[in-house]
Amino acid sequence: xxxxxxxxKNEVLESLGEYKSKEYFTSGGFQDYTNYAKYTYxxxxxxxxxxxxxxxxxxxxQLSYHIENFEGWVQTIKETEPKNEVVLGYDxxxxxxSEEDYLYIYDDPDYxxxxxxxxxxxxxxxxxxxxxxxxx
Numbered sequence: 001x002x003x004x005x006x007x008x009k010n011e012v013l014e015s016l017g018e019y020k021s022k023e024y025f026t027s028g029g030f031q032d033y034t035n036y037a038k039y040t041y042x043x044x045x046x047x048x049x050x051x052x053x054x055x056x057x058x059x060x061x062q063l064s065y066h067i068e069n070f071e072g073w074v075q076t077i078k079e080t081e082p083k084n085e086v087v088l089g090y091d092x093x094x095x096x097x098s099e100e101d102y103l104y105i106y107d108d109p110d111y112x113x114x115x116x117x118x119x120x121x122x123x124x125x126x127x128x129x130x131x132x133x134x135x136x
Contacts, residue, residue, distance in 0.1 A: 012051045012104055012120055016044055016129065025089035027077050028135075034073050035133040036090050044127065052102040052122060059103050063121060066105060067094060069114045070132045092130055100124045111136075 019039040027034045046052050053059065071090075078087045101124050108116035119132040 012106075012118070013039070013129075013131075015049050015051050016041065016122075019129070023089065025085045027081070027084050027086040033133075033135055034070070034077065034086050035131065036070075036074075036086050036092070037129075037131040039129040039131070041127045041129065044122070046102055046122075049102075051104040052120070053104070055097065055099055055101045055103050059105075060097060062105060063097065063103055063119065064094070066114070066117060066119045066132065067092065070119070070134055073134050092132075096123045096126065097121070098123075098125070108135075 016039075019041050021040045022037065024037040025035065046054075055063070074086060074090050077084050081087065102122040104120040106118045107114070110116070114134070116135040117133070119130075121130045121132075122128070123130065
């Protein structure tokens with residue numbers, strides 16, 4: 001299982017190799033949680049990667065849909081916990097999205113739409129992997 005909705009070996013992250021640095025922010029508990037992370041890399045080769053595909057107009061639209069949902073959850077958390085680490089650490093700027101970037105999205109089929117998802121967005125220019133997880 002690839003979903004972050006239960007403990008697992010993160011095969012998606014491992015498919016990219018060793019990262020240079022990591023920032024990880026979390027909110028919530030066992031089932032209802034939100035995670036945001038940034039991993040920086042020195043060099044990435046996406047050829048042969050079974051998870052990531054280059055951004056297309058359709059996948060960019062899907063990415064925007066998930067990011068809007070994620071930002072809604074960050075706002076909800078902010079209203080009750082303004083000093084939560086996800087609220088303080090969230091800094092994604094959608095202006096970095098370009099046709100050169102890569103994306104992998106996993107929507108857990110056991111949950112209703114956007115009930116549990118993992119989004120891995122790799123920005124080629126900054127060599128940064130952005131990870132978004134939400135589970136209600």
